[in-house]
Amino acid sequence: MGVTGDRFRHEALGVVFQVREDRLSVLLWQRALSPFAGAWALPGGQLLAAERLGTSASRHLAAKVDIPEIAHLEQLETRSDPVRDPRERVLATAYLALVTVGAQPRLPADTAWHPVDALPACAFDHQSIIGSARERLRAKLSYTNIGFALAPETFTIAQLRDLYAAALGHEVSATNLQRILTRREVIEPTSGQSRPTSAGGRPAALYRFVSRSLVVTNPFAAFRPRD
Amino acid sequence: MGVTGDRFRHEALGVVFQVREDRLSVLLWQRALSPFAGAWALPGGQLLAAERLGTSASRHLAAKVDIPEIAHLEQLETRSDPVRDPRERVLATAYLALVTVGAQPRLPADTAWHPVDALPACAFDHQSIIGSARERLRAKLSYTNIGFALAPETFTIAQLRDLYAAALGHEVSATNLQRILTRREVIEPTSGQSRPTSAGGRPAALYRFVSRSLVVTNPFAAFRPRD
DNA sequence: CGGGTTTTCAACTGTTGGTAGATAACTACT
DNA sequence: AGTAGTTATCTACCAACAGTTGAAAACCCG
Secondary structure (H helix, E strand, C coil): CCCCCCCEEEEEEEEEEEEECCEEEEEEEECCCCCCCCCEECCEEECCCCCCHHHHHHHHHHCCCCHHHEEEEEEEEEECCCCCCCCCCEEEEEEEEEECCCCCCCCCCCEEEEECCCCCCECCCHHHHHHHHHHHHHHHHHHECHHHHCCCCCECHHHHHHHHHHHHCCCCCHHHHHHHHHHCCCEEEEEEECCCCCCCCCCCEEEEECCCCCCECCCCCCCCCCC | CCCCCCCEEEEEEEEEEEEECCEEEEEEEECCCCCCCCCEECCEEECCCCCCHHHHHHHHHHCCCCHHHEEEEEEEEEECCCCCCCCCCEEEEEEEEEECCCCCCCCCCCEEEEEHHHCCCECCCHHHHHHHHHHHHHHHHHHECHHHHCCCCCECHHHHHHHHHHHHCCCCCHHHHHHHHHHCCCEEEEEEECCCCCCCCCCCEEEEECCCCCCECCCCCCCCCCC
16 A cells, blocks of 8 residues: 555536426536537536545536535446546546426536436446436335425425326326325425416315435335334 | 546455354454554555456455455445545545355455454544445345345255344344245245254254345335236 | 316225244254 | 153234225316
């Protein structure tokens, strides 16, 4: 462990998800220059000398999207294929970032949202990283309260069902969703009601997430005695 | 994204777990030199120019323990605190490594197993990394077949119960364990029987893991319709 | 007031998992 | 052998969890 040793460039990448028009979408920017000119890439950039990876991810994301919009950020994984960047070796640590539904952050001209089930050609290993992020999000929706980072402050059960359905990629029963999340004390009713839409129908009760920071709630720990 | 940019040393660390005498233990070596002289550290070392992180972790572990003994290896997380190493900034990517119970790899003189609930003073941020690794192992025991990497080829339910109890840190019911893992098709009975011990008692049936590579088995995906 | 629409709730069901106690298969000792 | 001791295995029970269905509630509009 002397002072010798190879050194590497290192970048932080953000997989920013938002549910837009009932589809889970990811923020990408289009590369103008080689390599992968024209292909779409995850926002991110180099790690600085005195910077932590999480800070670096936030800093680079700030160039694409207003940071307060990012309701949750967590480290995903580190990619180390020596030739993942054809120019020079760059290690990449990916972060999962979630943006509340309905937020409309201003975007630079080269940047756009893409539904994850209709991705354009992606640069580097970014498509595979997006896949990992989807998996992580899907799993955590089932056993944590991570939905708080996708949902607005208050919402109806129907809105929440659509949001979960988009993020999970399959139908979700509103009855089930309400019962499970209420029993786990992940969501709670507020006194408010939605104003009825023009289409008529019973006005929906408004709910909110009990906590807006990550809590693991699912009792998915088998083999544990009751006492 | 020019050619300029800071470069960093990067190391791979291995959190090697084995159940020894019914206690979950981790492999550590004792530092002789400053910094943290006398403290215990995780095995690991520098990433080389053309090497992937997983390969690097395996390579450094090979210096401490025979590699074929490592039944499972997976990336855990990357630590980036700029001052986690007081000499110079070093990023560290930790791996979770599991060694089959009963294996007795030869160890260098400075290296020893330590029960995780009685850790000595640890160097750098290694104690906290060991904590993360325990969490990961505990969670995955509940919803994957990862026990295959801790258990021998064949085993009795009682042996498996002791192994799970050590890794999970609480009592485990043999009845429950057998029923759940059998129903999930994680383990299956073999034709063999354990030879009775000198203490007497009914000889136990021998089981084996159906698969010896990681499979996610727990249906912990709520909100999914049956068909 | 009655038909259309959406939300909410209650009841039923199958599955999972924790518990307790009975039964099976062995050793050792008298 | 017979009996006690020991360990393993199995069944039955029960509570909690989760998916489904359909009815009731609360609004709109004409």
